[in-house]
Amino acid sequence: MCDTAETDLYAVLGASPSDSLQQLRHRYQQLALQYHPDRLGGQCSSEAESGVKKFLEVDAAWRVLGDQNSRKQYDLQRRAQELKQDWPVDSTVYLEDMTWDQDGCVYTYSCRCGGGFNVSSAEVEEETQTRHQDDEEEETCRGVVVCCDTCSLSVCVTWSLHRKTQTWCQ
Template sequence: MCDAAEKDLYVVLGASPSDSIQQLRHRYQQLALQYHPDRLQCECSPEAESGIKKFLEADAAWKILGDQKTRRQYDLQRRAQELKQDWPVDCTIILGDMTWDQDEHVYTYCCRCGGGFAVSEEDTQIRQRDDKVEETEEGRHRGLVVCCDTCSLSVYVICSLDRKT
């Protein structure tokens, strides 16, 4: 059941998030008929073990997606995870290479579209507490992805932990 929690439950059922509850039930029933342990002939074969594993994954997925409340909760967690994933990054820049705006208390960097990237001093401090530390030849640092305020480009901003920027 732990494996099913790590996998996309919709993929386990061969469905999509836009499918209705009836469509999900139909997919689950098909998988249950195909992989249910009572339907498998050999109990000791690798095929039977694989089938049982698939049945257990489908059953765990159905238990979550078959209930409106738990499905909504799963969809929210899934969406949050998607938002945490890495963005396509145009380039990597060092926080020290950004321009410090004393009035706004923000680091800025110009985008090639004419827009700009902005990182507040607060963001760098919060990120330094929350993110994983990366060790490189240049020293220890943490980074964050910042999106342009005009276009869809993003940059990876490196915040050094070894020296104050």
């Protein structure tokens, strides 16, 4: 799974994240037959070489997406990478304006689409500690960009570094 950060494995298979395991297997089998080195034996070396390269990409994608656990891990990594991208920020939300959900140990804020923005107390604490360690200067405010769980909007959630966050979650 070393190249998965740069390569979209679903795109390699011509599939989407919502496809079932059977649909992924079907796409893999089609592409494996198309690009298998035994089928490309009579072609010129550059075509055969690119075919082998494509076959290896398809095979690597299937190894990750064909296993339920590795697919779940890959999907989580994809989601984390998406959240790190530079999104247009719709607005700034102050942590104290968010609702604390004791059951989920998260701060929530409603999006205009009906979805929500969620920040866990662990994320707030981790980001606050990182800021304290990284910056010795007097900065009193910290923020993270949080994407809506249903649409493409994002907000910058800010809070005071000296603010006490909810810590009774496990």
